Amino acid sequence: MAERIDHDVKPTPIGPDAREELERLLQSLHEQGMLRFANDVVSAKSPVLKVLLDGLGKQATLNAIQNLSILGMALSRIPPEEFYKLVFGMKDALAALSRSPTASGKEEAPGVTGVYRMLNDDELWASLRPALDAVQAFSRRMAEPADKPVTQFTGKQTEM
Known part of the structure; x- marks a missing residue:
């Protein structure tokens, strides 16, 4: 075989x-x-x-690294569609400011009657409300103590 x-x-x-x-x-x-x-x-x-x-041993470098990480943490919490609205809203606001008649100094002051009309303008107040809310939220955040940003962001204690 x-x-x-x-x-x-x-x-x-x-x-x-x-x-x-x-x-x-x-x-x-x-x-x-x-x-x-x-x-x-x-x-x-x-x-x-x-x-x-x-x-890397300089305080300024450590601050820059920490600031970049904080910026990354903040950006990670903003959904892309909200960030898109924020960035292009700021772009539109800057464009509106640059073509505003008050920027060129051609518009006159509204006077007492004009101010009274503005106080009763519901559309104006409806458009100002989000800006006022944003200022309040910003003011509240600025009043909070921020000893260790990573601890506040994650809830975990840090040793630095």
């Missing part, structure tokens, strides 16, 4: 394997000059590391 022959069928390659991908990545990094840059950074580790640590 004949002996059994073990034969493993290799799967048909459907794309580059990991080694080929690694070689391609390495070649791309070389062509873009990233390998030379990384090598230069590693070779000059002492001066570069000293500059980075000196920069």
